[in-house]
Amino acid sequence: MVVIETRLDPANSLDIDGYHGLALMNFVHSIKRLNILATGGATHYPYDKNKRPSALDFAVYGGLSNTCLSTYSSVDLDSDHLPVHIELAAKRLSVFAQAGLRRRILPSNLNISKFQAYLNQRVLLNTEINSGEDIEDAIDVFNSMANSVFL
Structure with missing residues (x-):
């Protein structure tokens, strides 16, 4: 899963962030194996009263x-930006059956605490993403890091 910060508001599509946001959204929708997860509301409330709130964050x-999967925003930061929290409900977890995919996401004997600590040390969560290719690259980097735990 990749979390992206870019403008998704079509009304702001004339600025560069709006253009990138719409391009990313169209790219994700064009690839049937990818989905978008968002709060359904604005995650950015500009200090400038002349600007409109917009949805900047999605996964x-x-x-x-x-x-x-579920998501929500919270007022945790002292800024004009609301962080997005994404929760994975392991009890309802299932992997779609696709050719070449294993049915299990993680080995049953995995130490989750060590796995999480390993990823927290190595995965950069503030990767700038401006294109569909950047999404693919970020997914590849994350998968490479996650799989390197098992080597």
Whole structure:
């Protein structure tokens, strides 16, 4: 799963962030194995009263049922930006059956605490993404890091 910060508001599509946001959204929708997860509301409330709130944050994911994912915003930062929290409900977790995919996401004997600590140390969560190719690259980097735990 990749979390992206870019403008998704079509009304702001004339600025560069709006253009990138719409291009990313169209790219994700064109690839049937990817989905978008968002709060459904604005995540950016500009200090400038002349600007409109917009949705800046969303996640791109694939291979998981959307019934096991949920998202919400919270007022945790002292800024004009609301962080987006994404929760994975492991009890409802299922992997879509696709050729070449294993049915299990993680090995049953995995130490989750060590796995999480390893990823927290190595995965950069503030990767700038401006194109569909950047999404693919970020997914590849994350998968490479996650799989390197098992080597």
